[in-house]
Amino acid sequence: MSLPDSISSFTNEDVCLKKFNSWKVGGKADYLALPKTFDEAKKALQWAKSESIEVSFLGCGSNVLISDRGVKGLVLCTKKLSAIEDTSCNEFFRLRCGAGALKFKVMRRFLKESLAPALFLSGLPGDVAAGVVMNAGVSEKELHPKEFVQVVESIKVLKEKGSVLEEYQFLNKDIVWSYRKSQGWGPGLITEVTLVWPKKDKVSDISERVLEAQNLRKSKQPLDLPSCGSVFTNPYNDPNNTEKKSAGALIEAAGLKGYEYGRAEISRKHANFIVNKGEASALDLHCALSLAQEKVRHMFDVNLVAEFRYLGDWEGLL
Ligand SMILES: Cc1cc2nc3c(=O)[nH]c(=O)nc-3n(C[C@H](O)[C@H](O)[C@H](O)COP(=O)(O)OP(=O)(O)OC[C@H]3O[C@@H](n4cnc5c(N)ncnc54)[C@H](O)[C@@H]3O)c2cc1C
Incomplete structure (x- = not known):
């Protein structure tokens, strides 16, 4: 065609x-x-x-x-829909972002204002629209904010209405937020995300803390090889996970740290990362992570749930 x-x-x-x-x-x-x-x-x-x-x-x-x-x-x-506009008022620092605005660029805007959202955004890959889709964030309990739910004021979504497409606005309260997930706005294309934070809450040592957070990531995560970050969400709510172990700790306890399937490897540095060692296929990655799921279920009766999304034709394989 x-x-x-x-x-x-x-x-x-x-x-x-x-x-x-x-x-x-x-x-x-x-x-x-x-x-x-x-x-x-x-x-x-x-x-x-x-x-x-x-x-x-x-x-x-x-x-x-x-x-x-x-x-x-x-x-x-949405890579090229990346404009960021400052629409702040007296009390609030506010950024109206195109769907594809990078979190890294947004982080720099908050950092320049010494505002706390820079701390959780530092080191988060991807764009702001997917930040909303995944309710992206970090697990450090002491951080506030630590997830998108805490900084999103509203989003715009292009949705089907009969035979036409129309843009709808959703306020934060209209969205159903949960751990690494948001619902209630789809299906549709998120076209714009407005982020907001009070101007008065300045963080004095923010540059040092952002740098520290980035260095901590580098020391713990295999950032030199292709990955999707954490493969599984942390199963803290699974009733069988009585010791509240992280997904990485469970995979490591199952003896799978360093396990290779084809060119995919359960990272030796962080067991909840599966890395592409070069020319891995998507199927290699899927088989490695499925094995981790199976073994953890078998040994600890805990279900590991994928944090990433499968895209494309997986018929007969999932
Ligand atoms: C090294 C590394 C570290 C990571 N660390 C973290 C972390 O600490 N915390 C964390 O939460 N995540 C982390 N991630 C995961 C990932 O970066 C985030 O989930 C991020 O928000 C995904 O953004 P993206 O633009 O890459 O989304 P994509 O992967 O492109 O898309 C994710 C999903 O959103 C949908 N989507 C994308 N754009 C739109 C849109 N405009 N409208 C509707 N649907 C859309 C896609 O269809 C897909 O289902 C990490 C990833 C890597 C590689």
């Missing part, structure tokens, strides 16, 4: 997705759109709707496992 003129300047066919995700795996997208404006994003989605083509969304790809068979239909990547 040939692409209409309205989207052909920012949409390509048969695009390999390996460089669009942090695990560096996966096959091709039938179509990949990289819109630079809201209107372009809407046109791409309208085209897909009129042709009854499946749509998937992608930010920076740091929390997805893309199938080796690729992704059918249109993948809309």
